[in-house]
Amino acid sequence: MDVVVIDTPQLGDRSYLVHDGVVALVIDPQRDTDRVEQAAADAGVRITHVAETHLHNDYLTGGLVLARSQHAVYLVNAADEVQFERQPVADGEAILVGSLRVKAVATPGHTHTHLSYIVTAGEEQAVFSGGSLLYGSVGRTDLVSADDTVALTHDQYASARRLVEEAACEAALYPTHGFGSFCSSGPSTGASASTVAEQIEANHALTDPDEEHFVQELIANLTAYPSYYAHMSPANTQGPGPAELILPESLDPGELSRRLDDDEWVVDLRNRVAFASTHLEGTVSFEYGDGSNFTTYLGWIMPWDNKLTLVGAREDVENAIRDLSRIGIDSPGTAIGTDPASLASRAVVTSYPRVDWQGMLAGRPGEETILDVRRTDEYDAAHLPGAVNIPLHELLTRIGEVPAGRLWVHCGSGYRAGIAASLLQRGGKEPVHIDALFADAASAGVDLIKG
Known part of the structure; x- marks a missing residue:
């Protein structure tokens, strides 16, 4: 068994391509599926199965699009009331993917219908835990409903313990969340790899013998999470379409001026130092940089469904379009360039200290x-x-x-x-x-x- 990690640091998540050298299972793919398809091509394998651990709250899935494009089986919990065709999978069910045996394990907590997958190949085993057991912690339990948080936190405690009982101690652990995602909670370690055995020794969901203490402590330490999360699970229930990654034609100076005059959201991607020193009046600074904060904060702060225009260097704009597609912000307008005064016909350039x-x-x-x-x-x-x-x-x-x-x-x-x-x-x-x-x-x- 070989596991290829497809990292999305911009959202703090990981997707996985798991294969036996011939065929592959993809777990929790992001919406920009070309990265997964490239990973499969690089490995020389064919994607035959795509699986979701849960209906995600922090990004739009690429699972449906990927399964259709690859003519693959799409595994989604039978209890999820989705609006598309899938192969329903339930607790305890095992699926063969080539020489890999994939067992679904119900692990409610992050959501009511959360599944983890234990993949076995001969003596080797790997656990794909989604938003259940993370490195040092567990997925947060307050994203479904405030009324459900206490019950889901109890579920999360029990699920973490059931999962490690079902899996081998030496099994590698591959969570989806916990790498900066607001879907994680508690004292996550920042580790890049771990095993079930290591978590048994260090994860507070497994080391705390008092369930009530664990529940109260986890809930007390939950912090604010991005407002766009409210739109992700409903969209994933409907089945997102493909990401729109094409760079549109740059706006002419007159059109950009009109958008600024109409108080539309025009976002400047340059670094914050450059923005402070000179920028078009009415623009908002969301420094792209390495993209690690950009998507989360723009999706959190910009009023949902507002018309958006991105201003900046071509590479930053292209990357921003990809990043935003993962949370359902599609087809923004663009103005390519890093000299604010040249981008708008009625340019009013301003600054602040x-x-x-x-x-x-x-x-x-x-x-x-x-x-x-x-x-x-x-x-x-x-x-x-x-x-x-x-x-x-x-x-x-x-x-x-x-x-x-x-x-x-x-x-x-x-x-x-x-x-x-x-x-x-x-x-x-x-x-x-x-x-x-x-x-x-x-x-x-x-x-x-x-x-």
């Missing part, structure tokens, strides 16, 4: 507001005295609460503060972007209140 902690200490009058756009749990752990906390994902809906006057905006790294500064300026406010690591604040001489 950007400083580090020393710059804040030297330049901020004491009465001016410090705006902390980190999550509330981050703020509660430590914050600047007098700082106003409005998490970035709440800023648009709470902008009426933002104090008047100049605003010194910070987050944990500078990334979220850059987005916030651009949103505030777009809303008529006067931001100063503190582009610095919060971890460096104390050493820079900034006073902190610790929770």
Whole structure:
């Protein structure tokens, strides 16, 4: 048995191509299925089966499209009321994929109908646990319904224990979540590989002997998650179509100006340093960089179904189109270029100050507001005295609460503060972007209140 990992760091997830050298099973494919097809071609194998561990909350699946294009069997839990043809699979059922034996194990917790798959080839075994058992933790249990969270957390505790009982200790463990995805919860380790035996020794779902304590602790440590999650499971129930990855023709300067005049969402992908120094008035800064934060925060903050235009270098725009397709944001407009003044016919170029902690200490009058756009749990752990906390994902809906006057905006790294500064300026406010690591604040001489 060979396992090929198809990593999606932009969303913190992994998909898997599992094969015996001839035929392959794909587990939890992302919507951009060309990566999976290329992995199969590179391995010289034919995809005969595609399986879902659950109806995903953080991305649109490519499972249906991949199964149809490969004429493969599509395995989805029989209990999932989906609106497309699939081969229903149930707890305890075994499927042969070439020389591989694939056993479905019901592991409710992340969702009510979650399945894990134990794949066996001779003496070798691998466990594909989706959003059940992760590296050091488990998938979060509050995405289905607030009313179901307590019961699902109890389920998650039991499922983790059942899964390790069903699998061999030496089995390799391959979760879908836990690599930065907001679908994970608790003290995930950041490991890139693990086994069932290692998790038995280290995973709090398996080491905590008190189920009630585990449930209370996990729920108490759940943090906010992206608002676009609400659209993913319903779309996956319907069966998403193929990703639209073609780069559209760049907008002419007149059309881009019209979109800005109409207050459409025009997103500048350049780095936050360049944006702060010069950008088109009305644009919003979502630095693409390596893409690790881009999709999550744009999907979280932009009002759903708003018309979107991406502005930036060709490579960044192409990558952003792929990334956004994974959460159902298709066919954005594009304006290719990195010189803002040349992209719009009625260009109004503006800027705002950007400083580090020393710059804040030297330049901020004491009465001016410090705006902390980190999550509330981050703020509660430590914050600047007098700082106003409005998490970035709440800023648009709470902008009426933002104090008047100049605003010194910070987050944990500078990334979220850059987005916030651009949103505030777009809303008529006067931001100063503190582009610095919060971890460096104390050493820079900034006073902190610790929770």
